[in-house]
Amino acid sequence: MRPRQTIAVLALIGWFVALYLGLHALGIGGELKCGTGGCDTVQTSRWAELLGVPVAFYGVAGYAAILAVALVGLQPVWLGRRGPTLLLAALATGGVLFSGWLTYLELFVINAICRWCVTSAVIMALIWITATFAAFRRPSFPAPRTDP
């Protein structure tokens, strides 16, 4: 599986996780399925919103952007180009920093862990590792031949 395919699959899963948290933030679906975790503590903390928007929707937008770039990058026209790879690495770096900050808040400020948020953070970290690995890897496609 190509890195962009791996990223597309991870971004799709991450998008659904963020969407579930976002729908809960809108009051759809009632109680979060969280087992023994502290999802509700996190989701009702003052950090659950950023600039008046539930944090989960930043995740929805971020994963959607990553998914779109990965799918476009899989089109034959873009397959051999590095642009989508670099853009994915840049988006994933933003995403991993953002989810890292949220995880820090959960652990050291709110003192509660939301399993769905951790799942999202892990997915974003995997996307970042894959995208960074792809960005620093030598292109696998052959360089154009030049006639003598």
Place this chain on the structure above:
Amino acid sequence: MKRFYVMLGVLTLALVAMLVYLLQTNPSAPRAATEAPTTVLDDGFRGYTVGSDNAPIEVTEYSDFECPYCANFATVQMPTIRQQLIVTGKVRWRYRDFPIPSHRYGRYAAHAAQCAGEQGKFWEMHDQLFFNHSWAQTGKNPTGLFREFAKAAGVDVARYDACMAAGRFASRIEFSRQEGLQRNVNGTPTFFVNGTELRTGPRLPASDDFKRLVDSLAARRK
């Protein structure tokens, strides 16, 4: 490549199905604990108290856990009152439920506190509900959050869950509200000091109001 898109499509369908399942199988707050019972019985309970049984002055507070003024009072004024008047043995504080009907989860929160109280953790749950009051502003079903509060308060969650599901104290809470109505309580928080309502005009009573009143009552008793 075609196989990849087929796999992505199958994954999307599976995730949609999972999302629908997660959204549909959420339990709502049990009606037994959220609604007023049809029959109200007096079980002899007259509220949880904190402070010495020998304290010369008793303050009765009619309060609603969803009420923002009550939360403000509990978090800003009450710590000083506890320190200056309750710990020193001057005052015994009695908490009575007065859930406001327009508050969606006020009665439910009162029930959560009663279920914690059954296990000797009323005041711990009282503090959890008031010090983490953002639940009252979201309008979301607080079932899971209250369970987390109960856990933080040191409550046995299995017993708490059973108590909440059964609505064990619904009658007690409604009795307390009706008692408040008989005493002309028309808002929360309302305070009675040795049976006489404390009035501070439009503003919320402060710890200083209680201290002044307690000092003057103590001076009169000498």
